[in-house]
Amino acid sequence: MTDISLTQSKLLHFQQFQILLPDVRDYIRQHLPLDWPELESLLGVVLNQPLGSLSTLPLASCVAVGGNPKQAIPVAAAWEMLCLAMRILDDVQDQDRPEGLWATVGLPRAINFGTAVYTMCYELLAKADWSPELYCIISRKLIQAGLQLSSGQDKDLRGETRSVEDYWQTIEGKNASAFAWACAAGALCGTNDTSLVEACRGYGYHLGLALQLFDDFEGTWETSGLTDLAQGKVTLPVIYGCNLAHEQREKLQFLVNSGQIAAYEFQIRNILDSINTRDFIIWAALKEREQALASLDPLPQQEGVTALVAYVSVIFTHVEDLLLKS
Template sequence: MQLCLSRPTIRCKSMNMSAQTNTAAANPSPYDAIAAHFQNDMMEVNRLIIDHMDSSVPLVKQVATYLIAAGGKRIRPLLTIAFSDLAGSVNDNAYKLGAAVEFIHTATLLHDDVVDESAQRRGKASANQNFGNKTPILVGDFLFSRSFQLMVGTNNIEALRILSDAAAIIAEGEVLQLSVHGKLDIERDTHLKVLEGKTAALFAAACESGALVGDAGNETQQAARNFGLHMGLCFQIIDDLIDYNETKESSGKNQGDDFFEGKITLPVFIAYENGSDEEKTFWENVFRKETRDAEDFDKAYTLIQKHDALNKTYEIAKEYHASAQKQLSSFANSATNKMLQALLDFTLNRHF
């Protein structure tokens, strides 16, 4: 896949939503296909989510509902359900773990937005913009507690271990990200460790826990975990690539958002590693600044083009895609297996 390397337009007009909707209806995405296949199961997961958001403190439910009702694809609980089915059968424990996974994800979003001082989440003002910093942090803690209640409800200590380990990795990843913020001279493995905590750890736990309660053996349970881990890394790397390669019309996000927010992602690391001393000085200076402007972005994009950083980033994502793909051979060649393969391919080549 040769990536578009045309000179960027920094901000784009809003897309024609009716045209997009008609296209999507005619050509459902692999995500839409697997979501439709497990629609009834996901209704059970959503019922548990709604029930466990309830609180005697109205503000707790208000903040939790504010983010959860804002949308999101529920991809993580969907993976839990899919791997439960792939391993044997979907059951009540799979529903509980799917809801637990979504609560962990939502809690981390609430915490992340406070740490990152984010102004938006899912197309509207972030919870910290509406409720201040203290309340979202505490509601995030509440959702973590609810997730553990759901885990305990499975009476499966191994499921509790899998998801509690993931929660620890996520927290460690956030602290690691803070400790290396603005640093360009770190090892690439360190950056990938941040991505593991940011996205891949919960993908891995979602898949593994689903396989566990679906009655997978040890080898297939590990295969499910590896699938989620590598799919999660592929997902996040492509997300980093989209920030430089796509416009809002094709991806739903403004081009250069990560750059303007001072986030150093894989395309930047690659351009920096291959750059001259003068170019490295530019990168160091631009990420040392409090704010970056359109001229900075044009220069950054030119250097990313020069060192073919987008295609090199895509090649790394392809390696994780291939690693995830291999794991599916451990499971029967069922309809679910084929849908997961299509979803994995979509993750690599997505344009949200």
């Protein structure tokens, strides 16, 4: 197996971008609407606590193409708002997390807050000290990513994803497009070389796919709350089981098509285990990791590249443990 451990050297490169995260928080705080204290209170999770590593992606992408990471702070701030908005609205639609905002303030206010946080993305980009041309390019790409997100989520909500090909189209919209935007927008703050921007976009795209694959893995086998099966969700493990030729395929297809996933959760999980579905999901995630790393080859600035490599490596730190459990 390829060595995917996170070396101390890579960790140091990764951590140095976190020095700028307080500046990202301050940028968000500076541009909050003054007449809506409830929104500021909601954003306390972002403004009053250390930001997670997601914010480093646009910053590292900017450096990887030879730019100054401070120019990408507005992108990192908008990216934080986009992630929070997606989390709020996803919780509204799924209602599977009792700690979700919807359970605290009710569905109508949660929808309103999610929409407001998404709108903040554009406000933060509009306030950036950029040329009008750069603002137009980055905001237009966010609009395109937003439409892809909504399209992918609608496809998922319709419950029409039944083939592996359908699944890939869905997660391209739901997750990959968002990460692709964050990395490409960060790169645009450092260069107008389209080949370098595309390299960062490709990295984010495949990173987003890998993260979604792990999310589906955890939702079936590693979650501490309700599993995806208990909620009747059709995610990649189930889709794989329904499309692979095996002895219990017709039984699995019947349970899925008749809406009995939740009622037969344990039996379905046993079927998935019997056909090595865990190995398939992890293999697919490893392939996305390979493509994410390969996308970085054209980038000129090693400091930023090393940080991006470190980020994707962290995801796979425990992959060997997952394989042992399978």
